[in-house]
Amino acid sequence: MAVYTDITEAELRAFLSDYDVGELQSYRGIAEGVENSNFLVHTTTGQFILTLYEKRVNRDDLPFFLGLMQYLAERGVSCPLPVHRRDGGTLGELAGRPAAMVTFLEGIWLRRPMPVHCAEVGRGLAEMHLAGEGFGLTRRNSLTLEDWRPLWEKSKDHADALDPALRPETEASLERLEAEWPRDLPEGVIHADLFPDNVFFLGDSLSGFIDFYFACNDALVYDLAVCLNAWCFERDHAFNLTKGRALLAAYNATRPLSDAEIAALPILSMGAALRFMLTRLYDWVMTPEGSLVVKKDPLEYLARMRFHKAIRSVTEYGLDR
Numbered sequence: 662m663a664v665y666t667d668i669t670e671a672e673l674r675a676f677l678s679d680y681d682v683g684e685l686q687s688y689r690g691i692a693e694g695v696e697n698s699n700f701l702v703h704t705t706t707g708q709f710i711l712t713l714y715e716k717r718v719n720r721d722d723l724p725f726f727l728g729l730m731q732y733l734a735e736r737g738v739s740c741p742l743p744v745h746r747r748d749g750g751t752l753g754e755l756a757g758r759p760a761a762m763v764t765f766l767e768g769i770w771l772r773r774p775m776p777v778h779c780a781e782v783g784r785g786l787a788e789m790h791l792a793g794e795g796f797g798l799t800r801r802n803s804l805t806l807e808d809w810r811p812l813w814e815k816s817k818d819h820a821d822a823l824d825p826a827l828r829p830e831t832e833a834s835l836e837r838l839e840a841e842w843p844r845d846l847p848e849g850v851i852h853a854d855l856f857p858d859n860v861f862f863l864g865d866s867l868s869g870f871i872d873f874y875f876a877c878n879d880a881l882v883y884d885l886a887v888c889l890n891a892w893c894f895e896r897d898h899a900f901n902l903t904k905g906r907a908l909l910a911a912y913n914a915t916r917p918l919s920d921a922e923i924a925a926l927p928i929l930s931m932g933a934a935l936r937f938m939l940t941r942l943y944d945w946v947m948t949p950e951g952s953l954v955v956k957k958d959p960l961e962y963l964a965r966m967r968f969h970k971a972i973r974s975v976t977e978y979g980l981d982r
């Protein structure tokens with residue numbers, strides 16, 4: 662459960678008094694997510710998600726995240742819309758944390774996505790990339806190549822306890838990524854964490870994206886590499902070619918990939934796998950025992966890193982070439 666900071670009813674009522682959202686009826690902490698504290702808030706006018714921003718979220722980045730959701734929603738992307746206070750602002754403070762409310766998005770996230778859902782994500786991701794063009798604010802990706810080694814240094818001493826192969830393989834991956842990381846790919850606003858728990862569906866149709874708190878400017882195709890990792894592997898860590906094909910074909914049909922982007926997929930996917938292994942390892946080590954947070958397994962991403970390292974042709978991802 663991710664409620665790091667609890668709130669009292671009195672604090673919430675005082676916070677809500679600045680908004681035109683009616684009277685508070687009920688609220689509860691949300692037992693999902695790992696980054697921030699989230700609450701479902703029912704008022705006489707509807708339901709909203711209240712987020713208190715925690716550890717990894719930099720307060721200075723919040724105008725980017727909230728502004729991006731607003732910008733994308735205005736351009737037809739289904740995502741939460743920040744709720745404005747009477748003074749026009751969207752960012753406030755609650756229980757000593759920066760806090761904001763967004764609209765509630767209908768749908769559920771899929772524990773076992775099928776190829777049809779991967780296709781929906783591919784199409785939706787490409788639409789989001791196109792809709793993000795022209796967004797006025799920028800944010801550097803704070804979890805990209807330059808950030809990985811410092812993160813690794815903080816937790817590498819605990820790697821052996823998880824798997825003796827983790828340390829040598831991560832060191833080798835870092836060296837290769839530092840030597841081969843592609844530059845000059847088309848850039849734009851990316852979500853950067855489009856995992857199944859951040860994509861909602863109604864039936865088999867995508868109903869929206871949530872959790873824009875890693876969004877940033879980076880190579881658009883890196884977002885696709887994140888999705889390949891998050892959507893196209895099975896629980897036994899095997900790559901599902903049908904899912905890969907569905908994801909990539911749907912993306913390509915909406916925003917055609919350039920030859921350079923296609924050629925970069927294996928190295929970007931390897932980097933994406935390393936990025937999630939590193940944050941998971943860091944959390945594995947740093948999250949105190951007994952915290953109400955479900956820790957995610959870093960080793961899932963060691964297996965994915967191995968897969969991407971061994972790729973000889975993008976046809977192995979399901980791309981027709």
Ligand SMILES: Nc1ncnc2c1ncn2[C@@H]1O[C@H](COP(=O)(O)OP(=O)(O)O)[C@@H](O)[C@H]1O
Pocket residue numbers: 663691693694695696697698699710741763764765766767858859871872873874
């Ligand atoms: N706008 C929204 N509409 C409906 N549910 C939401 C919304 N935002 C968050 N949630 C719920 O809260 C959970 C955690 O949100 P998320 O943004 O992923 O948290 P975190 O940033 O802490 O990982 C989601 O899995 C979902 O159940």
Ligand SMILES: N[C@@H](CCOP(=O)(O)O)C(=O)O
Pocket residue numbers: 693694695696854856858859872937940941957
């Ligand atoms: N998607 C990341 C962790 C971030 O969690 P989220 O709930 O904010 O998506 C992972 O799986 O490691």
